[in-house]
Amino acid sequence: MxxxxxxxxxxxxxxxxxxxxxxxxxxxxxxxxxxxxxxxxxxxxxxxxxxxxxxxxxxxxxxxxxxxxxxxxxxxxxxxxxxxxxxxxxxxxxxxKCRLSMAVQRNEVYENAYFLQNKKIATSYPVIVSNFLKTKGIEAEIHEISGSVEIAPGIGLADAICDLVSSGSTLFMNGLKEVEVIFESxxxxxxxxxxxxxxxxxxxxxxxxxxxxxxxKNNKYILLNAPNNKLDEIIGLLPGMKSPTVLPLATEGWSSVHSVLNENDFWNIIEQLKAAGAEGILVVPIEKMII
Structure with missing residues (x-):
């Protein structure tokens, strides 16, 4: 209490x-x-x-x-x-971020989840695996193992495993291949x-x-120099939070443009900005972002 x-x-x-x-x-x-x-x-x-x-x-x-x-x-x-x-x-x-995936021995031919019908599956996640099998209408035998799941097929304990995967290197070292992602985490x-x-x-x-x-973390702050006769085109490429900040430079006919770009769109937009005439592009990480 x-x-x-x-x-x-x-x-x-x-x-x-x-x-x-x-x-x-x-x-x-x-x-x-x-x-x-x-x-x-x-x-x-x-x-x-x-x-x-x-x-x-x-x-x-x-x-x-x-x-x-x-x-x-x-x-x-x-x-x-x-x-x-x-x-x-x-x-x-x-x-x-990781994924919970089915894996089988590398020499197995796996076309779809029905490969698992009547098979033995070793996993530390029996609830998630059971729910996955039910949604697919598959009956299989689940062996709950608390650790070292990857060795189960090699010692004859299971036909497949379901375990967390990040790079897949552990599976490879144990002669396994990832065949089905059942949960993103x-x-x-x-x-x-x-x-x-x-x-x-x-x-x-x-x-x-x-x-x-x-x-x-998902955004970058950018500053660039733009010729005034290209400002409309360049601003049109910058979504920003509302609209870019545009300030005149000491050099006549040029402006400084400040904006924010999402990480996912960053490189595509940068390439377009360069093609539109932007110069001196600076990219600065953002520590906090309040909207």
Missing amino acids: KNNNENYKLRLAIQKSGRLHDDSMRLLKECGIDISNGVNKLKADATNFPIEVFFLRDDDIPQYVEDGVADIGFVGENVVFEKNKKVEIEEKLGFG QAVLIKNNLLNEVQQQLLQRLIFRIQSVKKA
């Missing part, structure tokens, strides 16, 4: 070690939240935001959030769906349904900061 002080702060659960831990701590720092957890401490308070951080095993985070031991959590989306706890996904965090912010009004307001403040950091 929460004491009075706990009613006026958020308790955040994050992974206690590993890549998601590092990325979670980095995100909090980019959000201006200062946390020093020392060595081997299981919880720590922020010095400049009403939040307390618990450092837990990632598989345990959805349970802690559902039970109200933690108010919110940063955890992989794959863990949320596998554990199937009563929590809500409030925000996708943009890091920890990234780190998400989850919450329980027990937040009071003050905590809900704190959560919205935190999400606002997270969204500002994410927008900054």
Whole structure:
């Protein structure tokens, strides 16, 4: 049960070690939240935001959030769906991206998911795999393994595996090939349904900061010089947040144009700007982006 002080702060659960831990701590720092957890401490308070951080095993985070031991959590989306706890996904965090994929031995001929009919599948994600098989109308035997899933086909334990994949190098080293992506995952912010009004307001403040950091990472600030007779064409290529900023240069007939470009469109638009007559293009990273 929460004491009075706990009613006026958020308790955040994050992974206690590993890549998601590092990325979670980095995100909090980019959000201006200062946390020093020392060595081997299981919880720590922020010095400049009403939040307390618990450092837990990632598989345990959805349970802690559902039970109200933690108010919110940063955890992989794959863990949320596998554990199937009563929590809500409030925000996708943009890091920890991976995919849960089926893999078979490299000499197998795999045309579609029906290859798995009546086969044995080794995985650490039986719930997600079971749901996938049901949607495909496939019956298969699932062997739940907590680790070293990749060796299962080689020792005759399974015909296929389903595991998290990033580069695919581990599969290759174990004589396997990726054949079917069944779930795309990234780190998400989850919450329980027990937040009071003050905590809900704190959560919205935190999400606002997270969204500002994410927008900054997905965009670049650019400055360029443009001949005035090409301004309309160049401005037409720049979506920006509303409209580009245009300032006259000391050199007659030229202007400086400032704008923001999305990372996904960046190179295509830069090439078009060059072709339209833009010169001296500078690209600057954005630390925060408030819209």
